[in-house]
Amino acid sequence: MMYQLANPDLSGNEIKYVTDALQSGWISSHGSYIEQFERSVAEMAQTKYAVAANNGTTALHLALVAIGVQPSDEVIVPTLTYIATANAVKYCGATPVFVDSVEETLGIDVDDVIRKITPKTRAVIAVHLYGIPADVIRLRKICDEYGIYLIEDAAEAHGAAIEGQKVGSVGHLATFSFFGNKIVTTGEGGAVTTNSSELDAKLRLFRGQGMDPERRYWFPVIGYNYRMTNVQAAIGLAQMERLNDFLDRRQELADCYIAHLSGLDEISLPQPQPGLATVAWIQNVFLKDGGATRRDTVMASLQALEVDSRPVFYPMHVLPPYFDTTNVYPVADKVSELGFSLPLHVGLDESNIIEICEAVKQSVQNCE
Ligand SMILES: *Cc1c(COP(=O)(O)O)cnc(C)c1O
Numbered sequence: 001m002m003y004q005l006a007n008p009d010l011s012g013n014e015i016k017y018v019t020d021a022l023q024s025g026w027i028s029s030h031g032s033y034i035e036q037f038e039r040s041v042a043e044m045a046q047t048k049y050a051v052a053a054n055n056g057t058t059a060l061h062l063a064l065v066a067i068g069v070q071p072s073d074e075v076i077v078p079t080l081t082y083i084a085t086a087n088a089v090k091y092c093g094a095t096p097v098f099v100d101s102v103e104e105t106l107g108i109d110v111d112d113v114i115r116k117i118t119p120k121t122r123a124v125i126a127v128h129l130y131g132i133p134a135d136v137i138r139l140r141k142i143c144d145e146y147g148i149y150l151i152e153d154a155a156e157a158h159g160a161a162i163e164g165q166k167v168g169s170v171g172h173l174a175t176f177s178f179f180g181n182k183i184v185t186t187g188e189g190g191a192v193t194t195n196s197s198e199l200d201a202k203l204r205l206f207r208g209q210g211m212d213p214e215r216r217y218w219f220p221v222i223g224y225n226y227r228m229t230n231v232q233a234a235i236g237l238a239q240m241e242r243l244n245d246f247l248d249r250r251q252e253l254a255d256c257y258i259a260h261l262s263g264l265d266e267i268s269l270p271q272p273q274p275g276l277a278t279v280a281w282i283q284n285v286f287l288k289d290g291g292a293t294r295r296d297t298v299m300a301s302l303q304a305l306e307v308d309s310r311p312v313f314y315p316m317h318v319l320p321p322y323f324d325t326t327n328v329y330p331v332a333d334k335v336s337e338l339g340f341s342l343p344l345h346v347g348l349d350e351s352n353i354i355e356i357c358e359a360v361k362q363s364v365q366n367c368e
Helices: 014-024 032-045 056-066 083-091 110-116 136-146 197-207 230-241 243-261 291-304 330-338 350-366
Strands: 049-053 074-078 095-099 121-127 149-153 173-177 190-194 283-287 339-342
Touching (some): 014 032, 014 230, 032 173, 032 230, 049 056, 049 230, 074 083, 190 197, 283 291, 283 330
Parallel strands (some): 121 149
Antiparallel strands (some): 173 190, 283 339
């Protein structure tokens, strides 16, 4: 039996609420669960508003559309992220401008952001990668100074906080994903949070084909159908009821990883950072040397020992659509070559983690 990276826990009120949604007949994008789910997301992010979307990628696109990103605009994005962050910029016809990350948090390098701001810069997207908050407090100040928008991509960081502020509440807008491997899932799903009533109204307008809220079937703009269904929201509400339990249990399992891997000389582990309340999404491990070839050998060895793993994201600048050799991103290059992620979900227990750690030790020590 293979240890999977992620596995959703649907043992709360998920079946009850989904059954209720089905019996109500409200299976599309109207129904009481949407509103309740949106409220629970706003509560998690400590924002006034949350707008549910059909996935985290459309949530990102919606956020950029809401602030009016145009083809002539630049949007600053960390090269070290999941491709959805950069693609959303391209969906607007705009240009993603990549920046490096800092090694301590794998979050966007704010000094590199400052260097790359131009008169065309419309927004910065900071990604709270692997559950670790990026330095959005400092970034928000800088964005306000330059009169540009800050968007947080919090797809991997439900419930995390920086200096006591929840991720999702620091930027002008923030997005979440509820894909099956995220901390909270709706199968496929996403949301945008904001404290601005104008942005909330724009998000709702563009999410629902651009239909005028005061005049049915009148469309003042070209919108999208990015709506979440009531059935997805029913799953999501049940998940959100257990968010704190999920986070506590995930942290215990992450602590178990740290306890059993910290003696291993060949690797380094993410370190707690002052002021940051991180959440445990998946467990990252970084080889100290050997490059991507050794990392891939270690991962193949883990696979043979029935432990699934995945490489840390390839930076955008090495991928065909965004290939870039004119700029350098040394931190992103280093962590993406040496890092891999191990299983972490509430279906695991401590004995499973210990078994996985044994497999890691064996794989790391055997793959010189
Ligand atoms: C998962 C993820 C997304 C996209 O979410 P989907 O729901 O899969 O569309 C965006 N950004 C990051 C950082 C993610 O991890």
